Amino acid sequence: MVTTIVVIVIVVVLLALWLMSAYNRLVRLKNQVHNAWAQIDVQLQRRYDLIPNLIECVKEYMQYEKGTLEAVVEARSEAMKAREKVEDGANLGDLMQAEVKLKGALGNIFALAENYPDLKASDNMRNLQEELTSTENKVAFSRQAYNDNVLLYNTEQQQFPTMLVAGMYGHKPADLYEVDEEKVRKAVKVEF
Amino acid sequence: MRGSEAVRGSFWEAQRLARRRTSLYLTLFIILTAAMAVLIEVILWLASGKLEFPWAGIAFLVVTFAVASFQYLRFRSGGGSAVAEGLGGRRVEVGSYVHRLVEEMAIAASLPMPAVYVLDNSEINAFAAGMSPERSAIAVTRGATEKLTRDELQGVIAHELGHIANADTRLNLRLAAMVMGFFFVFFIGIRMTEIGMWSGGGRRGQTQSLVLIAFAFMIAGAITWFLGAALRSSVSRQREYLADASAVQYTRYPEGIANALRKISLDQTRDMPKRGLAFAHMYFSHRSIWGKLFATHPPLEKRIARIEGRELSPPNQDQS
Secondary structure (H helix, E strand, O other): OHHHHHHHHHHHHHHHHHHHHHHHHHHHHHHHHHHHHHHHHHHHHHHHHHHHHHHHHHHOOOHHHHHHHHHHHHHHHHHHHHHHHOEOOEOHHHHHHHHHHHHHHHHHHHHHHOOOHHHHHOHHHHHHHHHHHHHHHHHHHHHHHHHHHHHHHHHHHHOOOOHHHHOOOOOOOOOOOOOOHHHHHHHHHHHO | OOOOOOOOOHHHHHHHHHHHHHHHHHHHHHHHHHHHHHHHHHHHHHHHOOOOOOHHHHHHHHHHHHHHHHHHHHHHOOOHHHHHHHOOOEEOOOOOHHHHHHHHHHHHOOOOOOEEEEEOOOOOOEEEEOOOHHHOEEEEEHHHHHHOOHHHHHHHHHHHHHHHHOOHHHHHHHHHHHHHHHHHHHHHHHHHHHHHHHOOOOOHHHHHHHHHHHHHHHHHHHHHHHHHHHHHHHHHHHHHHHHHHHHHHHHOOHHHHHHHHHHHHHOOOOOOOHHHHHHHHHEOOOOOOOOHHHOOOOOHHHHHHHHOOOOOOOOOHHHO
């Protein structure tokens, strides 16, 4: 009798400990995904902030390229709108598309800038170009970090025995932030 | 991306392998500590022929952990910046080449931005210091910034951030503190044996059992000190492999760090600060003077082979 009770108590305690550790692990991973997303957000915002400066800078030189400039402004507001809709690892699809479009449009400006030696030589333009390149790198790395964290989070949820309780704790797989490599490569090529 | 297909994704596997081996060595470390407490009791039992309450074994554990805790607390004070400045590091400005590389890699590693320093040495080297990501610092030598390409330096920086992300400084200092505790036990053992030998006569029985305990301490201290130091180095080497694999994860470009290691193996300059040798475990590369058993870093060729996935089992494709 006593042995049975002891065994039951031990089993219950072990189970509770395991439930706790699984819960904590999932929360930690989810927070990492959340933080990684916040980091992408910071970098995207930085880029959105730089674009008006860029437009301002090239406007006086590129009077005959209104279409190109408008395309960038439009792509920017579209991307910003798509970003609003994103919640931690869901609804990423629109943003991914909008970002590809924005990247392409920005690439066109830098390609056209090649035709304006005065513009290319200006300090302002050089600084902006450097800032944007650096921000572009950071966007790419933050996206990679986000995907790494999503991979760890999703893998944990799929693994036995955590999979038995992941749903119960309200965890679901997060979306990867993937970019159409081909399209982006085309956009990057003309860029810098 | 830029990495060759075979290598992509295998860094997850490499990380798992290094973590598993770390756990193995840490388990051995714990077993070693417990086994020595038992050994002391066995020695006393064999010598006196009677089983008593294991005071000596408990004393061994208490002394070891007390000394280790004291050492650890001493190590802990001062953040990474204090270490970097102690070695003559100069803080780099925001927006400079090195700072920008660290920024990018900190983002890739999901870490807060560490303090960034450049050491005025022409050897190619780097280190990370600090007990927590928030108080960490990273330093590279002037030689590293001049002799390495952007991709290579990025790999080196990613490796150091890997140490921060994997909490290697903390692990290493804990083990170092434990080894110090073992040494202290050994030291007490020697001193007490000496004192016991000199002060023969008097209350013979008591002195004899005291000498016996001292002798047991000396033996157990010597064994744990030696094996503990060897295990600590084994852990350190695994953490280097782990940081290399983390660097590949952050850069997604194994060639960067692999080529940096190749350049280091060809570079003859050796001018890292001597007093920095106490921190050798956290240098990017370090040639051991004590031979393989106590080396804090694996041989460069082995690290390069691992990074390029030449020693690992076929990479786990579905992880990439």
